[in-house]
Amino acid sequence: MEAHFSGLLFRTSLVGVLLGLVATVYLFFGLAGFVAHPLFNSLVAASLGAAALFFLYVFVSSWRTAHWVGRLIWLALLLILFGETLLGLTPPTARDELTHHLAIPKLYARAGRIVEVPIAYYAYYPMLLDMLYTPWLVWGWDFVPKLIHALYGYLTGLLLYAYLARRMNGIYGLLGFFFFIATPVVLRLSHWGYVDLGVTFYTTAALLCLLSWREEKTRRGWLVLAALSLGLAMATKPNGYLVAVLVSGFFLFIAAGEPGRGARKVVTDMVCFGLLTALPLLPWLGKNWLQTGNPFYPLMGRYFHSSVPSPGGAAESFVEFGVFAKRALLYGESGWQIAALPLRLFFFGQDDNPQYFDGALSPLLILLLPWAFKGKWREEKQLLFGFAALLLAFAVVMVDMRARYVLMIVPPLVILLAYAVFNIYLSIKRPGYLYAILIAFAAWQGSYLWGYFREVAPWPYVMGREGRVNFLTRSLAEFPVFQYVNRELPADAKVYLIFVGRRVYYCERDYFHDPGELPGFLLTTLRGAQKPDDVAQALQRMGINHLMAHVDLLGRYLQNNLTPPQGLLWNDFVARHLHLSFQDRGYALYRISR
Numbered sequence: 317m318e319a320h321f322s323g324l325l326f327r328t329s330l331v332g333v334l335l336g337l338v339a340t341v342y343l344f345f346g347l348a349g350f351v352a353h354p355l356f357n358s359l360v361a362a363s364l365g366a367a368a369l370f371f372l373y374v375f376v377s378s379w380r381t382a383h384w385v386g387r388l389i390w391l392a393l394l395l396i397l398f399g400e401t402l403l404g405l406t407p408p409t410a411r412d413e414l415t416h417h418l419a420i421p422k423l424y425a426r427a428g429r430i431v432e433v434p435i436a437y438y439a440y441y442p443m444l445l446d447m448l449y450t451p452w453l454v455w456g457w458d459f460v461p462k463l464i465h466a467l468y469g470y471l472t473g474l475l476l477y478a479y480l481a482r483r484m485n486g487i488y489g490l491l492g493f494f495f496f497i498a499t500p501v502v503l504r505l506s507h508w509g510y511v512d513l514g515v516t517f518y519t520t521a522a523l524l525c526l527l528s529w530r531e532e533k534t535r536r537g538w539l540v541l542a543a544l545s546l547g548l549a550m551a552t553k554p555n556g557y558l559v560a561v562l563v564s565g566f567f568l569f570i571a572a573g574e575p576g577r578g579a580r581k582v583v584t585d586m587v588c589f590g591l592l593t594a595l596p597l598l599p600w601l602g603k604n605w606l607q608t609g610n611p612f613y614p615l616m617g618r619y620f621h622s623s624v625p626s627p628g629g630a631a632e633s634f635v636e637f638g639v640f641a642k643r644a645l646l647y648g649e650s651g652w653q654i655a656a657l658p659l660r661l662f663f664f665g666q667d668d669n670p671q672y673f674d675g676a677l678s679p680l681l682i683l684l685l686p687w688a689f690k691g692k693w694r695e696e697k698q699l700l701f702g703f704a705a706l707l708l709a710f711a712v713v714m715v716d717m718r719a720r721y722v723l724m725i726v727p728p729l730v731i732l733l734a735y736a737v738f739n740i741y742l743s744i745k746r747p748g749y750l751y752a753i754l755i756a757f758a759a760w761q762g763s764y765l766w767g768y769f770r771e772v773a774p775w776p777y778v779m780g781r782e783g784r785v786n787f788l789t790r791s792l793a794e795f796p797v798f799q800y801v802n803r804e805l806p807a808d809a810k811v812y813l814i815f816v817g818r819r820v821y822y823c824e825r826d827y828f829h830d831p832g833e834l835p836g837f838l839l840t841t842l843r844g845a846q847k848p849d850d851v852a853q854a855l856q857r858m859g860i861n862h863l864m865a866h867v868d869l870l871g872r873y874l875q876n877n878l879t880p881p882q883g884l885l886w887n888d889f890v891a892r893h894l895h896l897s898f899q900d901r902g903y904a905l906y907r908i909s910r
Contacts, residue, residue: 321482321489324374325528328474329521329541331367336518336548336596338363339447343599346430346447357451364448364464371470378477382486389490392758396497397470399765403507404462406774407784409791410508414819417443417509418458421450422821432607434624436818437614437831440607442600444551445511461509469506469513473497475520476727480734483693491754492734499726500676500764501719504667507768511553512720518549519559520727523703526563527696530570539585542567543592551596554615558714559724560593562706566699639713647671657712665719675719676764680757681729684736691739700728788822796900797864798822804897810859814838815866815873816903828860834873842874842882848889855908863894863906 338360345356375397379390408418420439424430433439445468449461473493481489496502505512522545529538546563549556571585601611610620643649649671653660665676689697704725711722737754741747772791776782788795794816801811802824810826814835820827830836841854855863874886894906 317485318482321478322528325475325478325482325524326537326541327370328374328471328478329525329545331370332468332471332517332521333541333544333548335363335367335448336444336544336551339444340551340596340599342447342450343430343444343603346424346450347603349429351424351430351450352428352454357454360448360451364467367471368467371467371474374474375470378486378490382490386487386490389487389494392762393473393490393494393497396494396503396762396765399769400466400503400506401463402774402778403768403772404466405459405778406507406772407777407788407791408458408462408509408821409772409788410510411817411819413461413509414792414821415817417446417511418449418453418461419819419821421446422453422458424450425454435829435831437624440604440613440624441554442551442556442597443511444548444596444600445514449509458509462507465509465511465513466506468517469497469502472513472517472520472727475517475524476730476734479524480731484734484738488734488738491737492730494758495678495680495733495761496727496730498758498761498765499678499681499730500667500761501665501723502726503761503765504675504768505720505723507772510720512723515549515552515556515559516723516727518545518552519556519563519724521545522549522559522563523566523700523728526567526570527699530696533574536588539589540592543589544596547593547596550593551600555711555715555721555724558707558710562703562710564589564593566703569699639716642716643671657717658708661708661717661719661722670716670718673717673719677719677726678757678761680754681726681733684733684740685729687736687739688732689735691735693735697732697735700731704728792819792822793901794819794866794903795822797898797903797905798824800898800900800905801825801862801864805862809862811862811864811905812838812855812858812860813864815869816864826859828858835870839874839877842878842886842889845885848885848892851885851889852893852908852910856910861908862897863908865904865906866902867899867904868902 342356342360345351345353350356375393379387382390408414413419416436416438420433420436420443423433445465448464452458452460452464473496476492476496477486477489479489480492497506502513522542525538525542525545529535529542532538542563546556546560550560567589568586571582571589604613605611607613608622608624610616610622610624612620613622613624640654643654659682661673662677662679662682664672665674666672667675685701688701707725708722711717715721737750740750744750777784777787785799789799799822801809802822805811805825807825810828811823813820813823813827813829816829817833818829820829828837830838837858841851845851845854855861874883878886893909895909896904897907898905
C-alpha cells in the first residue's frame with residue numbers, strides 16, 4: 317500500500333507539471349499570434365480533460381478501498397465537490413476575475429495574440445493558469461476557468477490524500493483531503509477563476525516531492541518533480557517567489573544534511589534543482605524583459621530600469637508606510653492586535669473584509685498542533701511546520717494580509733492536523749469526544765458553503781430559469797451601465813472608467829483606467845488645466861470620448877482633493893462637456909463633447 321500511495325503522489329505531481337508545461341507552450345504560441353488557433357486551444361482542453369479524468373478515477377477508486385468511516389468522509393467530499401461545481405457554472409462575478417484573471421485573457425482572445433496592457437500592471441505578472449483559461453474565453457465559455465481553478469484545489473487534496481495514506485492509512489488521507497477542501501477560504505476560491513489554488517498545488521507538490529526524495533535519493537524523479545513544481549509556483553503568482561526562497565532553503569538543508577553524502581553528489585543535485593526550478597519561470601521573465609526592460613516588472617524597480625512607469629503613487633498606495641503602520645491608520649488597530657495578526661488570521665477571518673483578511677481559515681489548523689509532533693517522522697513534521705511558520709511570518713511583515721495570500725500554509729498544517737488526530741486517537745480511551753470535535757468543525761466549515769449558495773443563488777441560473785443578463789444584473793451593480801455601453805456606444809468608443817474598481821471584464825468597448833484605485837490621470841489633468849476646454853482636450857488626446865464613474869465616490873474624491881478654484885473648473889467642465897447618457901444603481905455614463 318505504501319508503494320501504491322507513493323506512486324499516486326508521484327503521478328498527481330506529474331499531472332500538475334504536465335498542465336504547467338501545456339500552459340507554457342501556450343504562452344509561446346500566444347506571443348506568436350496563435351491565441352485563436354483551434355489546434356493549440358484543443359491541446360489545452362484535452363490536457364485539462366485528461367487531468368479531470370485522472371482526478372475522478374482516483375477519487376472514485378478511493379471509495380472502493382475505504383471502510384464505513386472513510387466512506388462517510390468520501391460522501392462529505394462528494395457533497396462539497398457537487399456544490400462547488402454548481403457554483404462554478406455561473407458567470408464570473410468575483411473582483412479579480414473581472415479585473416485580471418479573465419479580463420486580461422479576454423483581451424488576448426479579442427486580439428488573437430498575447431498583447432501588452434500597460435494600464436494594468438498586473439498583466440505583467442506571471443500568468444501560468446491564465447494561459448489555461450484563455451481558450452475558453454475564445455470560445456465564450458467563461459465559467460470553465462472556475463472549474464479549472466477548482467481542479468487544482470482537488471488535485472492538492474489528492475496530494476494530501478496520497479501522502480497521509482502512505483504515512484498512516486486511507487482514512488487519514490481522506491480526512492486531510494476533506495479538511496483542506498472544506499477550509500472556508502478554499503471553499504470560496506473553488507468557485508472563482510483565480511490562481512491561488514494553482515500556486516498552492518505547486519507549492520505542496522514541491523514540498524512533498526522533496527520529502528519523498530529525502531527518503532529515496534536514488535530516485536531522481538522526485539527531485540525533478542519538486543524543482544519543476546517550485547518553478548511553476550513562481551510562474552503562477554508572484555508570491556511564489558517567497559515560496560521558492562523558503563523551499564530552496566529546505567532543499568539545501570536536505571541535500572547537505574545527509575552524513576557521508578559526497579560533495580560531488582550534493583553539488584550535482586543543487587545544480588539540477590536550481591536549473592529545473594528556473595526553467596518554468598524563464599519565459600515570463602524573458603517576456604517582461606523584452607516588453608519593459610525589467611524581467612520582474614512591476615517588482616524590483618530599484619534594480620532594473622523600466623520603459624513602463626511603475627503603477628500608482630505614494631498617495632494611492634501608502635507605500636511610504638509599513639504594513640503595521642497601514643493597519644494602525646486604516647483600522648485603528650492597537651499594538652497587541654497587530655502583534656496577534658498570525659493568530660487572528662485563524663480565528664477571526666471574514667469574507668469581503670480587508671481588515672479581517674478578506675477570507676477565513678480554520679482554528680482547527682492550529683488548535684491541535686501540540687499533539688502533532690509525537691511519534692515517527694518528527695523531523696519531517698518539523699520541516700512542514702517550519703515552512704508554514706516562516707511563510708506566515710514573512711507574509712505578515714511584507715504584504716497587506718489576505719487569507720488567500722498565505723493559502724500555501726494550509727496543506728502543511730492539514731498534514732500536521734491529521735498527525736495530531738492520529739496521535740490523539742491512539743492515546744485516549746473515549747475517541748467519541750475527538751469525533752465530536754472534528755464533526756463540529758467540519759459542520760462549521762461546511763456552513764460557509766451553504767452561505768455561498770445563499771449569496772450566489774446559482775440554482776435558477778443552472779436550471780435555466782434565469783438568464784445570464786438577469787443573473788449579472790442582480791450580482792453586479794455596474795453591469796447595467798456596461799450593458800448600455802455595449803449596446804449603444806459605437807465600435808470606436810473609448811470609455812474612461814473611474815471608481816469602477818477596474819472591473820472591466822464585461823466592457824466590450826475600448827477603455828482606459830488608472831493603474832491604481834484612484835483616478836490619478838483625471839486629478840493631474842484638473843490640477844494642470846487653466847480652463848474646462850483643457851480638460852476635454854487632454855481626454856481627447858487619450859482617445860477618450862466617454863466617462864463612466866461611481867458618482868458618489870467621484871464626487872467625494874474630488875471634493876477632498878481639489879482646491880476651490882479647481883473645483884469650480886471641474887463644475888464648468890461638467891456643465892459644458894459632460895452629457896449624461898445613462899445612470900443606474902450609483903453608476904453613470906457620460907458623453908464627452910468638444
